[in-house]
Structure formats: structure tokens, C-alpha cells
Amino acid sequence: MIASLDVGAAYRELREPIDAAMRRVLESGWFVLGPEVEAFEEEFACLCGTTEAVGVGSGLDALTLVLRALEIGRGDEVLVPSNTFVATWLAVSAVGARPVPVEPDVATHNVTADAVAGAIGPRTRAVVCVHLYGRLCETRELRALCDEHGIALVEDAAQAHGARNEDGRAGALGHAAAFSFYPAKNLGALGDGGAVTTSDPLLADRVRLLRNYGSRRRYEFEAAGVNSRLDPLQAAVLRVKLTVLxxxxxxxxxxxxxxxxxxxxxxxxxxxxxxxxxxxxxxxxxxxxxxxxxxxxxxxxxxxxxxxxxxxxxxxxxxxxxxxxxxxxxxxxxxxxxxxxxxxxxxxxxxxxxxxxxxxxxxxxx
Missing domain, CATH: 3.90.1150.10 (Aspartate Aminotransferase, domain 1)
Incomplete structure (x- = not known):
């Protein structure tokens, strides 16, 4: 049987550097956050062309934490594609907002700026554009539209690691972006993982706070956060795969x-x-x-x-x-x-x- 995707082949090609990277983490004794995650965040931000990247537990968590950091919640509406993986909608629901679907272009399967413009209403706080199957949306037009209306453009870039257009790479084309590192992704870990990218340091700082129980210092909690931290072992694997993306x-x-x-x-x-x-x-x-x-x-x-x-x-x-x-x-x-x-x-x-x-x-x- 010709597999839809052979995820094991990625490890087989990179067996030696991946094994070495995992040994490095195991020998360090640092298994939550720490220097390995920080190094990956810096390298991934560099690839995307943003100043910030924040490693989190999954792609769904990345989307949810971006919306929370933008203070989107009950009574707000977020425009989402009607045709996408359900996680895009679930993130909106998770913060108490209402997902408002926008129908995509049949040829590209992505939403267009014209379609989004017709769906913006008085309660719209953000647009989540999904780069479906790895194809970038028309982000220049969407960003201009969102800036005009004073709302956020969030990229769901879970399927678009490394994609680029004349304005830059996926992850740097909206106000913030959410990535998944599920093993089948173009940049996949050996389990779940995700990241938020942005060039807004305040938004990134808020995501970092929320991913770690709402705490910057042990036992001090500034907000009702969650436990959603990219694992150092996964970060080490991702650093290897980043070199061949x-x-x-x-x-x-x-x-x-x-x-x-x-x-x-x-x-x-x-x-x-x-x-x-x-x-x-x-x-x-x-x-x-x-x-x-x-x-x-x-x-x-x-x-x-x-x-x-x-x-x-x-x-x-x-x-x-x-x-x-x-x-x-x-x-x-x-x-x-x-x-x-x-x-x-x-x-x-x-x-x-x-x-x-x-x-x-x-x-x-x-």
C-alpha cells in the first residue's frame, strides 16, 4: 500500500541528528521549557520573519491562546473559513466567542478578502485565515481589510510551514499566527506541539504568561492561564527538522x-x-x-x-x-x-x- 504520508521516513532520514538532539535534552536534565525551547523559538521566529515565537502544546492551543491574548471573548465574533479542520472553529468557541463562517473560493479552497469583507459586522473582532493544504491566502488584501476595520488578522498556518509570498513567510503575514507541529505536518514533531508567531512583543508576552498557568514566577499567578508548553524533547526534534524544511x-x-x-x-x-x-x-x-x-x-x-x-x-x-x-x-x-x-x-x-x-x-x- 502506498501510504498517504510516511511519517516514519522523516525520522529514518534524520535518525542520527535527531537521536543526538534527544540525548542532549535527556543529559541536560531540563525537561520543561528552558534553553532548548528558547533556542527553537528563536530559530523558528527567524525562519518566519517575526521577532517572536512562543512554543505551546498544540496547534489548537496556539489558536486559542492568540485569541485570549487579543482579549476576544463572549459577545465577540470571529470570522473563520467554512471549510477547514474543526480546530479553527473550536478555538473561537473555547474563548466564548462566536465563529462566523465565510465560504471559500472553490478553486483555491481559501477565503478571499471580498468574501470576508461582506461578512464583517459590528461584533467582528478578528479574522482567522487558514492557509489550507499549504496554500497561502491573499494575505496582503486581508491584512489591509483588517487594518481598515481595526480588527486582528490571525493566520492559521498549521499546514503552511515555510510557505512564502512577496510579503514574507507564513507566520509573519498577519498580526499573529498559530502553527501546529503534529507529526504529519510539513514541520512535524514526534507528538503534539504548536507555536504562536508575531512581531507584537506585548501579545507574545501575554501568550507566554497564559501558556504557563498565568505565572511568571513560581506560585504567583497574574491570570487564569493553562498548562500548554512545548516539550523540550519536541523542540530538539523540531530544531533538526527546521534545517531541512x-x-x-x-x-x-x-x-x-x-x-x-x-x-x-x-x-x-x-x-x-x-x-x-x-x-x-x-x-x-x-x-x-x-x-x-x-x-x-x-x-x-x-x-x-x-x-x-x-x-x-x-x-x-x-x-x-x-x-x-x-x-x-x-x-x-x-x-x-x-x-x-x-x-x-x-x-x-x-x-x-x-x-x-x-x-x-x-x-x-x-
Whole structure:
């Protein structure tokens, strides 16, 4: 079976430096926060082009802590994409605010500034733009729109480590950004982890306070914080992987272009919109007719195709009471299919995937 993503291959390629980094932490005896986390935060901020990075426990925690640091809460509204992983919505709910969904562009799957502009209301405090599947949103237009309305632009960059456009990298294009280091991410740890990036020192200081029980000094609590601290062992692993992030992203782009060239014109398959350095291809997602049928056929042919995401947030039990009509999100949830892609997928296996899609879709109606 050709795996959707071989997360173990990342360790196998970097076994020696990762093992050495983990030994360094184990021998240091410093297992919560400390110099390893601080070093990663400095290096990750440098990569993103921000002055600050704060390591936290997960991507969801990163989003939640950003919203808390912005003092967003009950009675406030936050604009979110209708088509995203549910964590984007859950972070808004966690601070007591109301997620207001914005339908995405069908070609890019990302929200546009025009769509966001039409959804801003008197209670809107922030916009969370998700760089879905690794493609950057139109951040210049979104940032200008948010500045005009005096609201925050928060990047959900959980799938976009290293993506860049003419204005900089993911993590530095809004007022703040949230990253996940879940093992399957472009920059993945060996467990959960996350980070907040920003060039606002006051916001970063607030996130640092909140991630550590609301405490700067032992047993002194300035705020009702949480326990959400990036683990030093994970930080050490991430420091190693940070050195190959750009190289691995280039591998992803090359495979994505191979898919695009060889799958062009296949009946019933809509390929992702063209892209450049602004897309790091965390996932290669196509839209197709009879999606579930094709997924099952591909698995029968030894290709582990996945679905990101089969249930839009407004259709989940978590938000059933909202009773929302979001036809674009519903359409995407019924059509999207993720083909195997990652920095360790070789060209031969990619060609097997391509051949299986072409064969199974031969003669299908457009």
C-alpha cells in the first residue's frame, strides 16, 4: 500500500541528528521549557520573519491562546473559513466567542478578502485565515481589510510551514499566527506541539504568561492561564527538522507538479489551482465526482487516498445547533480527495498513483 504520508521516513532520514538532539535534552536534565525551547523559538521566529515565537502544546492551543491574548471573548465574533479542520472553529468557541463562517473560493479552497469583507459586522473582532493544504491566502488584501476595520488578522498556518509570498513567510503575514507541529505536518514533531508567531512583543508576552498557568514566577499567578508548553524533547526534534524544511517543501512541490502535469485532463478530476512558492503542498487535494467510489477503488489498487475533510464543521455534532446553510463547504466535503504526497514519496510511487487514477477514471463523465 502506498501510504498517504510516511511519517516514519522523516525520522529514518534524520535518525542520527535527531537521536543526538534527544540525548542532549535527556543529559541536560531540563525537561520543561528552558534553553532548548528558547533556542527553537528563536530559530523558528527567524525562519518566519517575526521577532517572536512562543512554543505551546498544540496547534489548537496556539489558536486559542492568540485569541485570549487579543482579549476576544463572549459577545465577540470571529470570522473563520467554512471549510477547514474543526480546530479553527473550536478555538473561537473555547474563548466564548462566536465563529462566523465565510465560504471559500472553490478553486483555491481559501477565503478571499471580498468574501470576508461582506461578512464583517459590528461584533467582528478578528479574522482567522487558514492557509489550507499549504496554500497561502491573499494575505496582503486581508491584512489591509483588517487594518481598515481595526480588527486582528490571525493566520492559521498549521499546514503552511515555510510557505512564502512577496510579503514574507507564513507566520509573519498577519498580526499573529498559530502553527501546529503534529507529526504529519510539513514541520512535524514526534507528538503534539504548536507555536504562536508575531512581531507584537506585548501579545507574545501575554501568550507566554497564559501558556504557563498565568505565572511568571513560581506560585504567583497574574491570570487564569493553562498548562500548554512545548516539550523540550519536541523542540530538539523540531530544531533538526527546521534545517531541512525548505528542502523537503521543494520535494513536495516537485511531486505536486508531477501530479498536475500527468493528471491534467483526466475526466471527472479537478486539480488544485496553479501555485508557486506560496504553496508548500501539505496535502495534494483534488475534487472529483463519485469521490467515495474512487477512494475505495484506489485503496483496492494499493493507494491510500484520504479525505480532508469529509464533514464540514457546521455539519459536525459540535456545531449542529447553528443550523447553517453553507453550500460551498458542503460541496467541497463531498468532492475532495487527498492523493499521497510527502517529502519521502518517490517518483515511482507517485507514478503508480497517477496510473491508478488515470486507469480508474478512464471514460468517466466530466
Amino acid at each position: 525548505d528542502e523537503w517543501n521543494e520535494r513536495r512541490r516537485a511531486l505536486a507538479e508531477r501530479y498536475r502535469a500527468q493528471l491534467a485532463g483526466v475526466p471527472g478530476i479537478a486539480l488544485p489551482a496553479p501555485s508557486g512558492a506560496d504553496h508548500v503542498h501539505h496535502l495534494f487535494v483534488v475534487r472529483c465526482e463519485r469521490r467515495d467510489e474512487l477512494r475505495d477503488e484506489l485503496r483496492g489498487a494499493g493507494v491510500d487516498a484520504q479525505i480532508h475533510y469529509p464533514i464540514a464543521p457546521h455539519r459536525s455534532g459540535a456545531y449542529a445547533e447553528l443550523d447553517l446553510d453553507l453550500p460551498v463547504a458542503d460541496r467541497l466535503a463531498s468532492e475532495v480527495l487527498t492523493l499521497p504526497l510527502g517529502p519521502h514519496l518517490d517518483e515511482e510511487d507517485a507514478d503508480v498513483v497517477i496510473g491508478a487514477v488515470r486507469r480508474l477514471r478512464a471514460g468517466a463523465a466530466v
